[in-house]
Amino acid sequence: MPAAGEGRRSTLRARRAERFGVPEPDHDPSAPEDVTILPVGSPATVRSYVRELLRRHRRTFALLVVVNSVAVIASMVGPRLLGGLVDDLAAGERDLQLARITVLFALALLVQTVFTQQVRLRGAVLGEEMLADLREDFLVRSVGLPPGVLERAGTGDLLSRITTDIDRLADAMRKAVPQLAIGLVWAALLVAALCVTAPPLALAVVIALPVLVTGCRWYFRRAPHAYRAEAAGYAAVAAALAETVDAGRTVEAHRLGARRVALSERRVAEWTAWERRTLWLRTVLFPTVNLSNMLIMGGVLLLGGVFVLEGWIGVGQLTTGALLAQMLVEPVNLILRWYDELQIAHVSLARLVGVREIEPEAGTGTAPGGKDVRANEVRFGYHADVDVLHGVTLDVAPGSRVALVGPSGAGKSTLGRLLAGIYGPRRGEVTLGGAELSRLPAEEVRRHVALVNQEHHVFVGTLRDNLLLARQDADDAELWAALGAVGADGWAKALAEGLDSEIGSGGLTVTPAQAQQIALARLVLADPHTLVLDEATSLLDPRAARDLERSLGQVLEGRTVVAIAHRLHTAHDADVIAVVEDGRITELGSHEALVTANGPYAALWRSWHG
Incomplete structure (x- = not known):
């Protein structure tokens, strides 16, 4: 039986659906329960960023305002001339000086045309400059995010x-x-x-203003939340689809297709419900705007007629006022139309600048005083109050090879990521040379420790560009040496343009083994003294894996290695093997010692060898 609170919420949802004529989502897609998203910027953060953008482009903005003012003033010359002509006719003037009026009108039209073109040009320049800044700011900030934040958020929301x-x-x-x-x-x-x-004709604006303000206030009080929910709903759709495509083989293997389709359909339904909600809001706003425009024009004509009859204003003034009121319709529509667009843009801007609210790496710790890595009473979990690791302590001596083994889901990869500085522990500490990894900037950590996993990426560009990501000052000799160290110099030299060959999307398609070799060559160039390997060859076919493991052996020579071993032959030659079970280290020792102890590792070893 549902709780009373849930019953009341269901009733409220039903009433909202009846009132708005659209189905209300089962829950607010702006905060889906099972989707982790990056933060959305607060209004203060958005306002601060907008002010910063305007400060950067204040000269371009000021120039736009100036040329626009000239164009508008020129556009008002025509109504003023026509109003004066009507006054002259009403006064019985016979010398109307039509030639002078025509020349002035033509000059005003020419100025208006020239400056209107400048308005469009300056507006486009301002828009492109601000957009370029926004893209660059977001990219720089995203690249600087802590790795753990991106891992938890997943790819869907960022994409x-x-x-x-x-x-x-x-x-x-x-x-x-x-x-x-x-x-x-x-x-x-x-x-x-x-x-x-x-x-006196300005009273027409005063009459229409309450209608316009009331309608706009009603709309803009509801629109931001609806647009935020719509954007978050789309992000949830993208996340569900991206995860399903990325894990397509797993979905097929576990027959999860129907569940993933059902999830996608639910996300799409929630998103489209908010789409209909925003459309419904606009169907109320637009008629309100049209009504206010009619009130302005009608008010000018009706009030103007009365005022002319009373002798308070002339016929020419009424003519000029009516023309100006008619001209006022277009900028009002322009303001409301683009302000409505800015409601959508405000949501997107809040999502983009939200990354600014993520605290940067602390960077307050002391520099490492050595190469030893130590985890001391570490507790860590991906969700509040649910630990994956429970009081783990592990010492990794410089130059040693440590293998983490255990059943799937035991916490091996999580422990490896803590040792690599990807995550910070909830309790306890992980240190490198006595310095806490969680207090060191990410760039400092990567100089000493690197994580190598099954995922690898080839960036669009040349082979040289892909390698220089690891060390910008590397010369060609060092690049070829790095490729040779991982056995990739053979196929690389066979490329038509060598290091300058285009690879990745739109260029040469490299095999998974070649892509992993490029990643390992970057590792050689970066030259960290400690490596955490999360079974870097497990996704390759056996022959490619054997070839790459030989290359990997050369990379590992002389370095401290923590290997997360999903295949036990990786653990066989390790100096120390740590058996991880249920988030705890239950055994620690060499291969021979653990087999002799006939404990969990010995059972895994026998199972591995049949």
């Missing part, structure tokens, strides 16, 4: 921010920000001109 959110912001930066600035200046100048030309 959604890099693609969908950047795409949404591209339109906002290129069009919405410049157009909104243009619209605001345009509307302000037109209202000012209306007040100067025929002050």
